[in-house]
Amino acid sequence: MLEKRKANKAEVAEWFGVSVNSVDAWIRSGCPYLAKGGVGACWVFDLRAVAEWHYGRKSKAATLGQDSPTTDPEFLHPKDRKDWYEGEKARVFLEEKKRNLITLDEYREEMARMLKHVAHAFETLPDVLERKCALDSRVIVSMQSEIDGVRSWLADSMEYHGVVE
Numbered sequence: 001m002l003e004k005r006k007a008n009k010a011e012v013a014e015w016f017g018v019s020v021n022s023v024d025a026w027i028r029s030g031c032p033y034l035a036k037g038g039v040g041a042c043w044v045f046d047l048r049a050v051a052e053w054h055y056g057r058k059s060k061a062a063t064l065g066q067d068s069p070t071t072d073p074e075f076l077h078p079k080d081r082k083d084w085y086e087g088e089k090a091r092v093f094l095e096e097k098k099r100n101l102i103t104l105d106e107y108r109e110e111m112a113r114m115l116k117h118v119a120h121a122f123e124t125l126p127d128v129l130e131r132k133c134a135l136d137s138r139v140i141v142s143m144q145s146e147i148d149g150v151r152s153w154l155a156d157s158m159e160y161h162g163v164v165e
Contacts, residue, residue, distance in 0.1 A: 008042045
């Protein structure tokens, strides 16, 4: 590796236009380094490796549709990540209490109720149309076959997606 690509914490901070505290946070988040600093020893970084790591994080955040890596809790320091998840848990609890969010069980109950209504409408549709439109029995049989196919697909789809068991 080229000697001019090596840098200490202060040089990394200057190169990226951030504070030394930010570089410390990067280290806690997995920033690559060549030598760990300590008493009487400086941290040593490869600027290219740091740039690849740093811009790779930003690229991943952009792919996820986020403004910065800190909006994804997986990019946060463990303490900050814990705080984020606790805040998210409190937000979900509040949303459920305000009835802006429902539980999976409530969703399944409502879907089952609606599907029961749709199934009943499908069952009675051929008879209703036969009476109201004076349809031929061949048309009714064909319609019933199509409706049965749709009902079967709907039931399979709901079962596959875990809406009904």
